Amino acid sequence: MKEREKTNIYGVGRRPSEKQIEDALAAVIASTKRKKRKLNSLEVVDKILLLAQGLGSLNEVSRRVGLSREMLRQILSVRDCSNEVKTFVKKGKLTGFDILHRLSKLSDSDQHVVAKAVLKGELSSDDVRAIVTLRRDLPHVEIGEIVDRIKASRNIKQYVVYFVVPSLGKRDRAIIRARFEQAIGARTIVSLKSEDDVGELIITGEGKKRLEEAARSKGNTKRAYVQSLIMRE
């Protein structure tokens, strides 16, 4: 069996210097409290272990970096992920600590299947948590079947965007719908209607993602982008 790469707190070596501790503190804070992270999750784990060695305890690390001990434990659980998952982490494909923590509770073979589905955008962090719980209840069922069951059982998320619109005729409505379809894809639009001066656009999760991307690429907020689609001459 392939041996799992595991960082050992006692394997860090000599007590780190003050400079190393200061650098590690800055790196951990920068990589856990900001959206754009400097380090991948495994590198963060190494820094936390170095800090635990240098500061004497996880409690002290928790105090200095301003993360709860529970959060630190969750981050450290990345060490229990399979080597394949760690490769995804190193390549920057899997980044969320919560997902990695939940994955670490599964067997190596299950982790692989679930991580691939996460990478395809098919599963959220909540879905992975639901999979972990169901897996405990159903240890003999194929992991693929458990993933499918969770996908079929979760609520269907839709997003509603309200916007101000001039009174629309049938033809205008068709034109506006065509603009939205062009911007975010026809299949992501659940409905588009208007009453008096208020328009209501209902879109799928994928539609919301595309709307955000389109708005960002134009340097706009979602609402301003929607408004620009409505008002375009």
Next chain:
Amino acid sequence: MAKEKSREAIPIELSKIEISEQNVRKEGAEQELDELAESIKAVGLINPILVKRKSGAKDEFELIVGQRRYLAHKKLGRKFILAFVDDRMSEDDELIKSLVENVHRVEINPADAARATTALYKRFDKNVEKVKKVSGLSKRRIEQYVDIEELASPATKRKLKQGDVKPQDVQRAIRAAQGNMTKADEMLEMMKKYELDKYQKGRLVEYGEEHPTWSATKIVRESLKPVIERSVVVPLSPKLRDGLQRAVDMYHKGPDEIAVEALEEWLKKNGYL
């Protein structure tokens, strides 16, 4: 005799020690005892047990904390065990110490933990904060245990002791049944039969609370089906957006979650909830 706690552990004859009524662990004490006995044999007793002198007796003791260590010594055929003697403890102190020592370990039986936690909860005039402070349990866990102790049927408590059901599921069934024990038992049975997942169990609680007149079967059947969940996309000013982003980074929560909390607080404050 002045009441005090011995500063150093002293060897006490096992035959002079009896398990206290206040000891939380009623079941499961014998589990994995061999492993513990082996460890004691190899490296000795690392943490001495805690005993209290029996009232009026000079060398007879009640065991407060360390039942498994005590049983492991018996198993090894030892005559003595190292113990701290604390004569200052009230019944509350004994219960607290025993609970705190036991609930954080995996082997503790949830039915026993529920009984002990509820006893503390009642002694502290139903003050969850006080129970939280002395036991180290989360507020959620305390409420779960109290719900189980006060609202679960004897049959369900037996199942909990046997490990046939999980405390979280018992609490879900209790909440969904709105205090109706028979309905809760039915729902618990069906949760197991249909192997409900986390999402379905969430819907079970939601429907049970929303529709108290629905039967257990209808609630479970409905909870099997996914529903459409709609979120409204709200425009935010750059200032609000920045603040929300900082809160997301700091608390590791989703923006939706934080927005819902803020909305809930506002609605409560202004009397709409």
